[in-house]
Structure formats: C-alpha cells, structure tokens
Amino acid sequence: MAIKRPSGPQGNFLLGSINQFSQDEPKFLLESVKQFGDLVYFRLAHVHTYLLGHPDLIREVLVTQSNKFEKAPLDKQILGKFLGNGLLTSDGQFHRRQRRLAQPAFHSKRIQNYAEVMVDYTNQIMAEWQDDAIVDVTQEMMHLTMLIVSKTLFDADAITGTGDTAATISSAMHDFQAVSNRDYQRGFSLPSWIPTADNRLRNRAAKEFNQVMEQIIAERRQTAVNGQVADTGDLLSMLMLSVDEDGTFMDDRQLRDEVATLFAAGHETTSNALSWTWYLLAQHPEIEAKLHEELDTVLDGRQPTLADLPNLPYSLQIIKESMRLYPPAWILNGRLALEDAEIGDYTIPKGSTVFVSPYVMHHLPQYFDKPETFMPERFTPEFEKALPKFAYMPFGGGARVCIGNAFAMMEAHLILAAIAQRFSLELATDKPVQYKAQITLTPVDGIQMRLVERETAVATPPQSEIAYA
Numbered sequence: 001m002a003i004k005r006p007s008g009p010q011g012n013f014l015l016g017s018i019n020q021f022s023q024d025e026p027k028f029l030l031e032s033v034k035q036f037g038d039l040v041y042f043r044l045a046h047v048h049t050y051l052l053g054h055p056d057l058i059r060e061v062l063v064t065q066s067n068k069f070e071k072a073p074l075d076k077q078i079l080g081k082f083l084g085n086g087l088l089t090s091d092g093q094f095h096r097r098q099r100r101l102a103q104p105a106f107h108s109k110r111i112q113n114y115a116e117v118m119v120d121y122t123n124q125i126m127a128e129w130q131d132d133a134i135v136d137v138t139q140e141m142m143h144l145t146m147l148i149v150s151k152t153l154f155d156a157d158a159i160t161g162t163g164d165t166a167a168t169i170s171s172a173m174h175d176f177q178a179v180s181n182r183d184y185q186r187g188f189s190l191p192s193w194i195p196t197a198d199n200r201l202r203n204r205a206a207k208e209f210n211q212v213m214e215q216i217i218a219e220r221r222q223t224a225v226n227g228q229v230a231d232t233g234d235l236l237s238m239l240m241l242s243v244d245e246d247g248t249f250m251d252d253r254q255l256r257d258e259v260a261t262l263f264a265a266g267h268e269t270t271s272n273a274l275s276w277t278w279y280l281l282a283q284h285p286e287i288e289a290k291l292h293e294e295l296d297t298v299l300d301g302r303q304p305t306l307a308d309l310p311n312l313p314y315s316l317q318i319i320k321e322s323m324r325l326y327p328p329a330w331i332l333n334g335r336l337a338l339e340d341a342e343i344g345d346y347t348i349p350k351g352s353t354v355f356v357s358p359y360v361m362h363h364l365p366q367y368f369d370k371p372e373t374f375m376p377e378r379f380t381p382e383f384e385k386a387l388p389k390f391a392y393m394p395f396g397g398g399a400r401v402c403i404g405n406a407f408a409m410m411e412a413h414l415i416l417a418a419i420a421q422r423f424s425l426e427l428a429t430d431k432p433v434q435y436k437a438q439i440t441l442t443p444v445d446g447i448q449m450r451l452v453e454r455e456t457a458v459a460t461p462p463q464s465e466i467a468y469a
C-alpha cells in the first residue's frame with residue numbers, strides 16, 4: 001500500500017530538496033512549515049525527512065513516543081568521530097545510564113558554585129578591553145565561555161605539566177567543529193581511515209585531545225583514597241564519583257567521551273547566544289537603556305552574584321528573546337524512526353528522519369506576535385505560562401533536553417550583567433550580520449563591535465583568585 005505522505009517542497013528527482021535546503025537551512029524549514037503546515041515531508045537525497053511544525057507533534061516524538069526514535073545516523077557519524085559515545089551521541093539504555101550518572105554533576109547546588117568563576121573570568125576578559133577599541137565580539141565570547149567551561153569541567157588551570165591545557169583542548173575542539181561543519185554541509189562523513197585533509201585534521205585533533213584527557217584523568221585517579229577520587233569541585237570530579245545502581249563507575253574511555261561532549265556542547269552554544277545578544281542590543285538602544293537601568297538600580301556598581309539574578313528579570317528576558325530569534329541550536333539532531341510511528345494524521349515510516357527546529361518554532365506568528373521583532377518585553381511570566389510547551393525550546397525537550405540548561409542560563413545572565421554594567425557594545429559595521437547555520441547558529445564573519453566604557457561604570461574590580469566557592 002502506498003504511504004500517505006504529508007505535502008512539502010518537491011525538490012528534484014536525484015537530490016530531493018538538498019539545494020534549496022543548503023542555501024539557507026533555517027529559512028527553508030520555516031518557509032516549508034508556513035507553506036505546508038504542521039508536518040512537512042521532503043527528501044534530502046535518499047533521506048526521507050519529516051519536519052515537525054507543531055508543539056503537539058514535537059511532544060509525540062520527543063516525549064510520548066520517544067522510544068520509537070533515536071539520534072539519526074548522520075549526526076552520530078559526524079559527531080561520534082570525536083565525541084565517541086557520550087551523552088549527545090548515545091541512545092537507549094546506554095544513554096539512560098550515562099544521563100543518570102552525569103545528572104548529579106548538574107545539580108543546581110553544584111552548578112551554583114560556578115557563579116563566581118563565571119564573573120571572575122568575565123572580569124579577566126574585560127581587564128583587556130580598552131575604551132573605544134574594536135573587537136570581534138564572537139571571538140571574545142568564545143574565548144570567555146571556553147575559559148569557563150575548561151575551569152568548571154576539569155579545573156584547567158590547576159593542571160600541571162601539559163603546557164596550556166585549555167588552549168590545546170580548545171584548538172582541538174575548534175578543528176573538530178570546523179571539520180564537522182564541513183561534513184554536515186557535504187551531507188556525509190567519510191570513514192576516518194581515508195586520509196583526506198579533513199580526516200587528518202580531525203584525527204590529529206582527537207589524538208591531542210585524548211592525550212590531554214588521559215593525563216587529566218590519570219592525575220585524578222592518583223588522588224583516589226579507597227577507590228574514590230578527591231572531589232575538586234569541578235564537573236569531572238562529579239562524573240568520576242558517580243556510581244550506578246549496579247555499583248559501577250564510568251571507565252576512562254567513557255569519561256573522555258563525556259568530557260569531550262560537555263566541552264563541545266557547552267561552549268560555542270552559550271557564546272553564540274551572547275554574541276547575538278550584543279548584536280541585538282546594539283540595534284535597540286531603548287532596550288539597552290532599560291537593561292542599564294535595571295543593572296544600575298540593582299547592582300549599583302557591585303559585581304553581579306548568583307543572589308542578584310532573581311532581581312535582574314529584564315536581563316533574563318533579553319537573553320530569552322535573543323535565543324528565540326537566534327537559537328544557537330537552530331535544529332536538534334535528526335531523529336531516526338526505529339519503527340513506524342503515528343504522528344498527527346500520518347505514519348512516519350521506519351527508517352525516516354525527523355527534524356525538530358527551535359528556529360522554526362520560535363519564528364511562527366501563531367506563538368510569537370511580530371516574530372521577527374526583538375521584544376524582550378514579551379517574555380513575562382504570564383506569557384511563558386501561556387506558551388505551549390515546545391513552542392519555545394532553545395534547549396530541546398523530553399528526556400534529551402539539554403543537561404547544561406541551568407548552567408548556560410546562569411552563565412549568560414551573569415556575563416550579560418557583568419559586561420553591560422561596564423561597557424556598551426556598539427556595532428562597528430553598517431552591514432547587517434548574517435547567520436551561518438552550522439552545528440550552531442553562528443554569525444558569518446564574526447561581529448565587529450566598538451567597546452564604549454560607560455560613565456557610570458564600576459572601577460575595575462579587584463581580580464579575585466579564581467577558585468571554587
């Protein structure tokens with residue numbers, strides 16, 4: 001019997017819709033939902049693809065019938081080459097075990113200890129900033145979130161004998177991400193043993209990363225007393241101390257995969273969220289003025305702390321609205337249907353791929369009035385309460401929701417407050433900044449911005465020693 005398929009863009013006989021898709025992926029998906037409705041079908045070469053454009057359908061795939069889906073082969077292939085079998089790329093029973101083991105590291109109490117580190121590193125970055133200088137804010141934010149993730153994950157600056165560990169790791173990560181982006185563009189990833197330039201680059205990056213990680217983990221193992229490593233306060237300690245119900249711990253290989261995953265997932269995402277926020281603020285002086293007013297009233301020149309965050313609701317609204325317009329994770333990893341699944345009025349056949357795109361959902365006028373306008377005011381508690389779940393989903397949803405959600409929100413909130421208190425960032429170019437839909441939604445050529453020290457700015461705060469609370 002012929003399969004009844006939802007309608008969608010036709011594409012051509014051989015490649016399906018690959019050409020239209022790759023011209024501007026988020027736009028292609030958004031226009032498809034606007035034109036064809038809540039469930040859209042198209043083909044990307046041989047891959048039968050179903051795009052979900054309604055919160056109820058997303059709930060079916062991510063929650064109600066999630067056991068019928070796993071991460072798509074292309075994502076596992078590309079990301080798995082470096083990340084191995086970590087939280088992002090694993091599935092089923094194994095993923096559930098890893099999620100159980102990793103969860104304590106992200107307990108809110110634990111995460112809150114990192115607030116000071118986040119502000120201290122922000123101050124460290126700002127100490128280099130000169131009034132009236134022009135910087136590429138995407139690089140500044142990337143460097144900052146990299147420092148924070150290295151410190152909070154494995155206490156990078158406490159490691160001895162490896163040179164600049166954080167720099168080695170971040171350059172390996174950078175190479176891996178660049179190669180992965182190119183693989184996504186090609187739509188396939190050649191086996192690692194084929195000596196293409198990209199494979200060589202990624203293999204070398206993985207080797208360097210593995211060497212550093214082996215040393216870090218070995219050093220931790222040496223601190224063990226009765227098999228228990230010392231808790232140094234970072235996420236790695238927690239991962240090493242976490243015991244499953246059957247009494248087993250993560251082995252070294254698994255720890256390596258999880259650290260690689262957390263590093264990769266937790267650094268470019270937050271950095272892009274912040275870069276887009278600066279871009280939007282620079283274009284909306286009235287919103288920036290309101291932000292400054294909130295910061296000046298609540299902080300009055302003090303550095304922000306964790307305790308201040310509940311009193312800075314407008315700052316948080318700005319971040320939420322910025323992630324609505326430019327969700328760093330513009331699309332979730334594809335989901336492969338392991339069996340036929342009834343979704344809405346259709347059957348998604350076994351072997352098809354399902355796309356869920358936060359970008360698409362965040363730009364639909366049925367959920368967000370004037371969806372292309374930057375309006376932090378819309379994110380009132382009432383609005384959020386009334387918003388259907390999965391209409392706003394920068395961190396995904398269901399069992400695979402981002403494990404670093406609270407970490408990232410706290411980080412972005414603190415960084416925004418700490419920087420905006422001292423600097424106003426003005427656009428140093430007239431050209432609109434375009435996005436590139438890579439693994440994350442990235443500004444094409446960075447964002448050149450002028451740093452303007454605010455008159456009310458706090459004197460450079462004393463550089464506290466960066467340590468855990």
Ligand code: HEM
Nearest residue numbers: 087088265266269270329332333395396400402403404408
């Ligand atoms: C603004 C920042 C961030 C955004 C927008 C973001 C977004 C996401 C999204 C959408 C997913 C779901 C992917 C899918 O379902 O296919 C995800 C998963 C994940 N994120 Fe994040 N993330 C951010 C920050 C972080 C941070 C700071 C960390 C860790 C320190 C992190 C670690 C992870 C991990 C490990 C997963 C996989 C979870 C699982 O499948 O069990 N993320 N993230």
